[in-house]
Amino acid sequence: MLISHDTVGPTMAGPGIRYYHLARVLGRRFELRLAGPEPAPQAQFAQEEPFSLFTYQRGVWPSIEEAARWAEVIILPSDTAADFPQLRGVDAALVIDGYDPLMAEWLALHGSMDVTTGGEHWRYRMQALHHQFEMGDFFICASERQRDWWLGLLEAHGRLNPWNFAADPSFRRLLDVVAYGLPDGEPKHTRPVIKGVWPGIGPDDRLVLWGGGLWLWLDPLTAIRAVARIWQQRQDVRLVFPGTRHPNPMLAEIGSHNQAAKD
Structure with a gap:
């Protein structure tokens, strides 16, 4: 079990x-x-x-x-x-x-x-x-x-x-x-899911994918500030947070930097 x-x-x-x-x-x-x-x-x-x-x-x-x-x-x-x-x-x-x-x-x-x-x-x-x-x-x-x-x-x-x-x-x-746990097969690109699909992200933009939530212990604000500095030199970089709310409604707002990230 x-x-x-x-x-x-x-x-x-x-x-x-x-x-x-x-x-x-x-x-x-x-x-x-x-x-x-x-x-x-x-x-x-x-x-x-x-x-x-x-x-x-x-x-x-x-x-x-x-x-x-x-x-x-x-x-x-x-x-x-x-x-x-x-x-x-x-x-x-x-x-x-x-x-x-x-x-x-x-x-x-x-x-x-x-x-x-x-x-x-x-x-x-x-x-x-x-x-x-x-x-x-x-x-x-x-x-x-x-x-x-x-x-x-x-x-x-x-x-x-x-x-x-x-x-x-x-x-x-x-x-x-015991490694984290992912599907056995190699990922295959079949269709666009972020580039040219998400609002504000163009088909040729460079993506930095954040793998976790906006939790305090992961320190997402440092990554956001870093990309803001990169933005001063090039505007094709996008920092992507696939999930910003916990799927469990009981934990949705616990320890989150959601509002700080929006600001």
Whole structure:
């Protein structure tokens, strides 16, 4: 079973895209269920895919319990370990996915909080990290650089120990890399989708494609200011943000630089 902590549907942010495409790959070899948080996608979404899709309620164990007890292996993002501590009691092997470095995101998102309030939220985040490092049988992340980050955290939580070292000095049997998650096939250009199509973008313009949202922790304002400086020398450069609102309405305005970007 795969658990996504973000919306899975026709419109998705990074985490949903990752778990959707991982499910497409794993579903070819295993009987697989993909769980996504409410709201549910359109009924016809993923009907032809090699996995079954269902929705759950965050923190409501009965909404996911049956699937969790059915599974032999569960791949889950870090916060899900805190949302569902009952996962400790299932028989499945638990694989914690560190693709989304939520502590780093949280620090950028809440940097303007007063120290008292920020400290309370920080303690919750540390407890969430502790839960995942305690529960996980195996850990994955999306790049070698991320692996360096998570190795340090695993060391601090006692998982780089003599027993795991004896089993594998590289610790690859504890933590390894699973790339982000994209279709297998090479992309093929079949029709214009941006150049000469989007308002203000000509067919011969040079595009700089921003791969994420306008989140504080990605610092999109620096990129916007940089392109503004380039504009002084050449006017054929366009910085493109394909998505400016989170597909989950509950998160649409959280930690966003939308208004600042418009200004």
